[in-house]
Amino acid sequence: MGDIVIKILVDNTAYKKFFAQHGFSALVEVNNKRILFDAGQNPKVLEENLKLFNEKEGFDYIVLSHGHYDHCDGLKYVIDNDLINGKVIAHKDAFLDKYAGDRYIGIDKEIKNYLLKKADLEIVEKPYKIDKDVIVSGYIPREHSYEMEEFQCIRDGKKVKDDINDDMFLIAKGVLITGCSHSGIINVVEYGKKLSEIKGVLGGFHLVGVSEEYLNKVLDYFKSQDFWFMPMHCTGFKALTKLSQLKNFVYGHVGRVIEI
Template sequence: MIKILVDNTGYKKFFAQHGFSALIEINNKRILFDAGQNPIVLRENLKLFNENEGFDYVVISHGHYDHTDGLKYIIENDLICGKVIIHKDAFLDKYSGNRYIGIDKEIKDYLLKKADLKIIEKPYKIDKDIIISGYIPREYEYEMEEFHCIKDGKKVKDEINDDMFLIANGVLITGCSHSGIINVVEYGKKLSEIKEVLGGFHLVSVSDEYLNKIVDYFKSQDFWIMPMHCTGFKALTKLSQLNNFIYGHVGKVLKV
């Protein structure tokens, strides 16, 4: 089962906020995939789902605040029961212009010093039905926002190599698809059969030409899609016209 805990759009009593988080329950494992940007929003949505147990795994899709800073609630309430799976570049100090958009420094410090970390760059299997991608190869052209990070004391272009997705029994869950959503899905196909794709597609500011390529790509696929978070209204409007589109929001529950 997959429960959407944080997204830009909410349903009925659930709280919406820019960011993403999902709870995956499969094979007697509870996995928190990302945590949104606000501990109070995550806390309240977990309560509304009547969820008060800890997590066997926490998976961080990449090191941006809107996917990680909700971890304050998880840390303060000792809800991490097992490993935190993350890419090493998630810990870089990340910026959009002069604005810091990386992991909150207190959370970063806790993860590095106290958490049971599993730092990965290659695909990592939790079990036979659950795999985390590791680094996503960039084989297809795509567009993305201009980000920077601090590396070896210098400000450099952030390629967001820490961008990762998770596949649970054929359901591909992506945080932001900074690698490009086609790169994400095509690499996912090399790791597993793909039945569904959900999460942030990162299409807010892309060109019409690129957006049309994305629409044509998903039109040709035989799995359903549930774009959320950073997909953007214009892209959602176009993608919603496809037969394999499903509307996603906080409070959505999906069977795996």
């Protein structure tokens, strides 16, 4: 077994027997720790994919990339089966009521209530070290251009624009794992470089429906990097098609195991 093993549990695409669904989740095994990064949107999909990986143990840490349903609602399976063995790490804004227009897209209310009242919850805004090789980013500075959808949240009783300040990533032994990169994938990676050496990047790059100008910036950026990258989930087919032409692109899907 390698120094780090990452298993893709939830993604929009899947391989053979695994189940695909819009959302993201990955199991990170590093330094004798089991870290669940996000949980997808459906507890049954998470359950079935864990079973197909023959994963029966609980998790030492749960890390939530941000408070959207397609990254958090699969936690119902984890909670109902008492699989949380340690801390749940999240940004405070992950628990805001979040909307896309009139549609609620935040964390399921029951799950949110459990996390806030019963879990060993670690609220982080600055970089947080799980150990010397594993760090959660906290808030990601937006120093480079990025494009995001018009989301809203309830803050101080009022519906306002949601900048998704809860967007966070995890770095484990140089591998950066991002949920949706709402703060911009270039911002994500550049901030990651300030926290650690980066050997690879995987997760959602949030490039569905972005402008040609921004997509070309992202393409040029990854073309100039010397690490591998694996875009999934909210990256979108058009962006994936273009990114796949780069030499450092790696195809990702549910069922994929990255062992380093």
